[in-house]
Amino acid sequence: MTRVILVDDQTLVRQGIRTLLEIGGITVVAEAGDGAQALTILEEASGPEAPDVVLLDLRMPRYDGLWLLRKLQDAGREVPVLVLTTFDDDALVLEALRAGARGYMLKDVTVEQLAEAVRALADGGTLIAPSITDRLLRAIKAAPEPAGSQGVVVDQLTERELEVLRLMAEGYSNRQIAQLIHLAEGTVKNHISSILTKMGARDRTNAVLRAIREGLLG
Known part of the structure; x- marks a missing residue:
């Protein structure tokens, strides 16, 4: 059974996503309202309690999704992260992918699409090309490479x-x-x-x- 940690600052949104995931046969083992809470949960989770995937909102007060991704990257944690976004900021999504997110989806996805994406990441896959838009593709090509690339x-x-x-x-x-x-x-x-x-x-x-x-x- 695929285990997920859901990270979003809006309680109603988390409840809706949890319902979708459960319909799709995915188990939500923990919820967090920001990146700091999520990091604490991940640090304490181990063995059978460890999540297979983190579903992460990017825009949250104080400790946002990008903050969490960078913390996980610095710590060498390789838990798959799927960003759920309203996609109103190409640069932010691109930065999230560079910080280690395995992919992203819009929040208006269907139950089947969300469950399939979570399972794909849990199985070691990525989710970029199937949902990438021309805007993000242009952003990737236009943005300067990070130092040392x-x-x-x-x-x-x-x-x-x-x-x-x-x-x-x-x-x-x-x-x-x-x-x-x-x-x-x-x-x-x-x-x-x-x-x-x-x-x-x-x-x-x-x-x-x-x-x-x-x-x-x-």
Whole structure:
């Protein structure tokens, strides 16, 4: 059973999202009203109590979603984070993805879409390409790279690595990629490790963002 922590400052919104998730067969194990509360919950959660996914609002008073993402990134915590947003700020969403969010969705999604997205992230996938808009794509291409970023030379990636990278961008998990291209899951993990190294990316989301920026996804 997929376990979720729900982080949103509005109680009514949390109740609505909880209802949607439960209809979709997802269990909400904890709720938080801001990033600080969520961080405390995550620090105390372990073993079977640890969440599979954090559903995170970006705009919250005091300790917002971006604050939490950066805290998790600094601590090396790799819990998958799915941002739920009204998408009124392209730059903020882009910054969230760069800070480690595995993807984002609008708050007007259907029950099926939300449940599918949560399960995809819990299974190691990302959720960027299926819901990305032209506005965000332009923002990714136009925004300056963070300090220390490296450019990507297409020839550095093998054809197989490019294939895996494109499937990563489409939100597939390691297991799904392995099934689609008929490889062992361990081999797929090795390809992803090589992709991250060659691209100088710290994680899957960062690799996909750089791939979009460099035009590697076709």
